[in-house]
Amino acid sequence: MQPGPDLAPLNRSAARRTFPEESVPGPGCTLFTLSAGASITRLITLMKQHQRVGAEFLAGIPGTIGGAVTMNAGTKHGECMSIVEAVELATPAGLGWLDASQIPFEYRHTALPPGAVITRVRFRLPEGDLAASKAQMEADLDTRKRTQPLA
Numbered sequence: 001m002q003p004g005p006d007l008a009p010l011n012r013s014a015a016r017r018t019f020p021e022e023s024v025p026g027p028g029c030t031l032f033t034l035s036a037g038a039s040i041t042r043l044i045t046l047m048k049q050h051q052r053v054g055a056e057f058l059a060g061i062p063g064t065i066g067g068a069v070t071m072n073a074g075t076k077h078g079e080c081m082s083i084v085e086a087v088e089l090a091t092p093a094g095l096g097w098l099d100a101s102q103i104p105f106e107y108r109h110t111a112l113p114p115g116a117v118i119t120r121v122r123f124r125l126p127e128g129d130l131a132a133s134k135a136q137m138e139a140d141l142d143t144r145k146r147t148q149p150l151a
Contacts, residue, residue: 034120085123089113
């Protein structure tokens with residue numbers, strides 16, 4: 001597929017400008033909006049920086065935010081859609097937000113509208129026990145290193 005008048009190339013730098021990252025603190029939680037192309041690690045970094053909890057189960061999972069939502073990534077400790085508030089989708093009809101409650105999901109699958117492409121995802125992460133959050137991430141990462149060695 002070649003760029004043309006209706007198709008522009010999109011790289012990571014352009015994606016950051018086109019689909020900006022946002023952190024909006026609220027009472028008891030923070031909403032984090034990330035580009036679908038952002039790494040899962042970026043959400044974990046923001047969670048730590050803003051002293052929030054809830055996404056520990058995603059620590060150490062490789063990939064992008066869009067991929068994590070598409071496959072409802074997770075572990076035995078949680079799944080991606082449990083912390084998603086809304087997903088911004090590009091469809092033939094245009095660009096718009098869809099509340100997570102309107103998106104059916106199950107184990108390792110999210111039922112997005114046909115032809116839809118995820119552009120951004122909004123996560124809701126609450127306040128909580130930061131020491132327990134850190135301990136859970138360290139334990140999960142240790143388990144992964146022991147049971148899923150790199151090639």
